[in-house]
Amino acid sequence: MQCKSSLNQNVKHKKGLWSPDEDKKLKDYILNHGLGCWSFVPVNAGLQRNGKSCRLRWTNYLRPGLKRGKFTKHEEQKILTLHGKLGNKWSEMSRQMPGRSDNEIKNHWHSYLKKKYAKLENTKTKSTSSDTLNEQSSSDSSLKSRSSSLESYSKEVDIGIRPKILFSEWLSLDQCHTLDTSDELSIYHASSSQQTNMSCGSGEKHVQLSPELVSENEFYDMIFEENVCPDFNINDVRMLTCDDLYSASTPSI
DNA sequence: AAGGAACTCAACCGCCCCAGG
DNA sequence: TCCTGGGGCGGTTGAGTTCCT
Known part of the structure; x- marks a missing residue:
């Protein structure tokens, strides 16, 4: 989308590391006004940065939802x-x-x-x-x-006909969800109790996830490393996005 | 303890694409 | 149709930190 008028290009833009004050200004502005024309953001937010710098700072650092931790x-x-x-x-x-x-x-x-x-x-x-020394096309x-x-x-x-994991971090819904599109795996979430129960297969095995252990990466790692589900196969699972959740909980018209 | 090497990560640069005038 | 500017993206840089000898 293009902005309707051009800005003064002669303004001297600051470079280098962002100060906490600049971060606060940018974050406050975007949270209050939403994302629009990046060229106007620094002007309206009172920053001596160019629009690109603001966009980069927002997408790589300030944007809500970033994990910002070690890669699992x-x-x-x-x-x-x-x-x-x-x-x-x-x-x-x-x-x-x-x-x-x-x-x-x-x-x-x-x-x-x-x-x-x-x-x-x-x-x-x-x-x-x-x-494959003796094989062809090595x-x-x-x-x-x-x-x-x-x-x-x-x-x-790939998005296919797979059972689904409902990732609790992406849920802000109060009700308990059950997405048992497969017999093999379903995840229940109840934000009221701040706990996530995972049942596997016949439902014999359950695991309690503490509230701080609900990020996607930790969740996956736990399944892998602690062998929670012996027959659990990551290939049979796909993550749900917020859009998935929305469409799943919204009746089609 | 010191200093150099290796690593990490935030930020900039430059290019491309696209939409509007 | 061309020009211009904004947005997006991948590549690169450089300061700060950690590790190693």
Whole structure:
């Protein structure tokens, strides 16, 4: 969307780190007035920054809902998967990883995962090349191993006919929800008790999630690491977005 | 304890796309 | 149709921090 009038381009814009005061001004302004033309934001908010700088600061740091913590194993796996599928499409990755900005993902990739991935590739290429010495088309073995190693997680991203996990952090609803589109897994949320119960399979196994343990990444990690559900398969699960929740709880007209 | 290397992360830069005039 | 400006994105930089010797 384009702004209706241009602004004075001769204004000297401040650069560098943002002060807490600037953060407060920007946050207050956007929370009060909403997102509009970024060029007007610094003017109206009383900031000596340019619009781009404000946008960046908002999307990467001030925007509500950002996790801003260490990447979990599951998130790292997801980044690896998405990078395998999408390449350096950081913004697309961030759209599929709620709570993480494209900048955060990009930084994490360059600082850590790139090396980790290269190392993984190295060992895989070595082992597959020795295994497939007598096989044809060994030239694309690294590509194959790459796609196969990423395949399981890639499935997770796809939206298909999968059972659903209802992620309590994204819920602000008072009522208890049950989304048992599958017999295998359903998640119940009751904000009144500030606890989330997860039942698995026949419902024999239950786990209590404390209120501070409800972020998506921790939730996934707990399932993986503590082996809560023996038959739990991440490939059969997809996360629900707020839109999903809305459409699920709103009768179609 | 010191200093250099490696790492992290916030922010800037420059390019591209698109819509409005 | 062309020009202009805003928004979005990926690449890069550099200051600050942590680690290692």
